[in-house]
Amino acid sequence: MKYLRIGRPGFETPVALHEGKYYDLSGPIGDIDGEFLSRGGIRTTAGFPEIDIAGERVAPPIARPGAIVCIGMNYAAHCAESGAEPPAEPVVFYKHPNTIVGPYDEVEIPRGSTRTDWEVELGVVFAKRASYLESEEAALDCIAGFLVADDVSEREFQIERSGGQFSKGKACPTFTPLGPWLVTPDEVADPQDLHLWSKVNGEARQDSSSGDMIFSVARIIHHMSQFMAFDPGDLLLTGTPEGVALSGRFPYLKAGDVVEVGIDGLGATANPTVQA
Template sequence: MKFARLGPIGEEIPVLVHGDRHLDLRPLTSDVNGAFLADGPTERVRRALAAGELPELPEAAALRVGAPIARPSAVVCIGMNYAAHAAESGSAPPEIPIMFLKTPNTVVGPYDDVQIPPGSTKTDWEVELGVVIGRRASYLASPEQAAEHIAGYVVANDVSERDFQMAVSGGQWSKGKCAPGFNPTGPWLVTPDEVDATGVRLRSFVNGEPRQDSTTGDMIFAVDHLIWHLSQYLALEPGDLVLTGTPEGVALSGRFPYLADGDVVEVEIDGLGRQRQTFRAAELVR
């Protein structure tokens, strides 16, 4: 099952993507938010679909595609979770998951333009599997419990400014991760029954040229382990987003140039869809 949100920023309409149809979910919920995801959405939507209670959204194809989840209360990220990416970053594979945060307002639509911050010379792309929480996860007893707390999966681009991340963050990374729009998400939230998170393929492209190409089978820490591990240190709430790391092939490796004004980045994950962003140079407000 695929959920999406269509419409102008701040006015997105929740929909079910059913084949080539977009069915309005407003008879069930005002948004694809934590309350909806915590209330057994798959079965509720399935019943409403069978009963003919979800009308088709007129002119859906003409609407902007927003992030498939409403603004989360938290965006929790895992760094260097692919061994080859750790190596290209000049680091040994971590022995425990490395956690950092992005601010919730980084979450934008999958086709929205992304601004390169003023003064940036090292804005980078990172295709990532995103995990959306459907049930509060706190102090889970084992990784095996994690699946019960996952509402679905999304494509995410963990955009990063490497100078801000490495040189002026004091080792904390988040200054390089939190510029507005630095987390394009979607186009869909896909429920777990349609995704094998242990082996999906991730790819990225810059101006049509391939950059990253790997699978989640190369993760150091699998999704279930990550959700369990994070729950020992913080409470993940319904609607929260967890980014699980990126494979090798980013500009930080030194093999590719960083992003410049007008560059087009595309990222995709099998079964979860494809994004496309144009990067634009931002100017200081004077």
């Protein structure tokens, strides 16, 4: 099953995409949020009306989560291009939930920014509370679904003006495009065997596999559950592969650019950039 949301901000309609058809889940469902996901979503589209979404805004596929927990430096090649040693334990930072936008919405270049960057990432959304998990198998059982994310980053804010943490460069408005779908685990054979890619103005940037992660999805969730609790509806971003502007190989983003990020089987985003 694939879940998505359509409509203008604040008035989104939850939708299911199943076997090429779209179904309106509004009414008894409410929204694609922690409560809905903790109930296991839906098992069948029977009884839900089919709808045409042509011309509708595609919104973020999940309602605003309680937390966005992010893992930094989780691909060895990205560590190398950033001039950093691979970490011994997962590097963690947070993004504000109000940074989330849809897969085709505008992304704002912050005022004073000259180093705004892109990062394709595999996102994980929770269906169960994850706290003090006993195993990596238990960690996988907490997953409601997977999605495509662009962890947009301002590198000067993140590094030179960080004060010792990443969040200044990660939490600017519109810095977390998501979508177009939340894809349930039964449609993802192996989260460590997914092709990730990004483009800027149609030119290739990142081209990698989630198999290159230093810490797997299951290991991240199990490890982090020893330090914090994930709630249903929370979002985990699992790191980005090499091929970002921070490497020095590509120019940073400017207003008028279009950033595409995608993961095979999970869809892609295409966000135009504008000046804040």
